[in-house]
Amino acid sequence: MNESVTEGYVKYTADHTGAAALAAEVSGWKELDKARTRLYGLGLVGALPNGVGFGNVSIRMNDGEFLITGTATGGRKALGPDGYCTVNAVDIEKNRVTSSGPVKASAESMSHGAIYLACPSARSVIHIHSRNIFDGMLRDHYxxxxxxxxxxxxxxARALIACVKEQGGSRGMVVMAGHDEGVIAWGGPVQEALDLILEVYHTYN
Ligand SMILES: [Zn+2]
Structure with a gap:
């Protein structure tokens, strides 16, 4: 299936192929899913009353692929393998995301892909939404x-690449000033990215 989505929250061309869930076979996925449930419990990943989801998590696979939470999964406390899909390729210039799996890729797949591209040692990416964390990090010049x-x-995607390269290192955090309440963190193991988010959560709450 190939569809150009111009409304809703997916802004790129999504080229998605339905396929069986393979999350359970991906190394580190259980840790990722557990981290997501924890973030859901803290209100950093979830869904607004109108059903629009926010926040997403991903883990690097191989050959430039990564596993990410599906679109419209924000409202579910626990996802399990069915809530994830594989992003096979991200083409920033063509504004296209190619994915496969039981659900379509998160609207912010391109942002995750940009970080994996800019930081070869990044193994996991976590994107959360929080008024307090967002405002606090902007105030403190993150x-x-x-x-x-x-x-x-x-x-x-290009702005993130610039930010990530500027920071260097295998972990870090960026406030997405043009994406209200949006913060994105990356690290080696999932725990590393999670710890960065938990740190600012405790600082600003
Ligand atoms: Zn977001």
Whole structure:
């Protein structure tokens, strides 16, 4: 299936093929799923009353592929293998995301892909939403993407790449100033990215 999504929250061309869930076979997935449930419990990943989900988590596989939470899964406390899909390729220039699995890829797959591209040692990426953390990090001058760059766009992907490269190192965090309440963290093991998020959660709550 190949569809160009111009409304809702997926802004890129999503080229998705339905396939069986393979999350359970991916090394580190259980840890990722557990981290997501924990973030859900803290309200950092979830769904708004109107059903629109926010926040997503991913883990690097191989050959430039990664496993990410599916779109419209935010409202579920525990996801399990069916809540994840494989992003096979991210083409920032063509604004296209190719994925396969039981659910379509999260709207912010391109942002996750940009981080994996910019930081070869990153194994996991966590994107959360929080008013307190977002405001606090901006106030304290954490690295951020420009305020006029919206989520889910090639511009956001390029801005993230610049931010990640500027920070160097295998872990870090960026405030997505043009994506209200949006913060994204990456690390080696899932726990490393999770710890970064938990640290700012405790600082600003
Ligand atoms: Zn977001």
């Amino acid at each position: 690295p951020c993407t420009p305020a006029d760059v919206p989520y889910g766009t090639p511009e956001m």
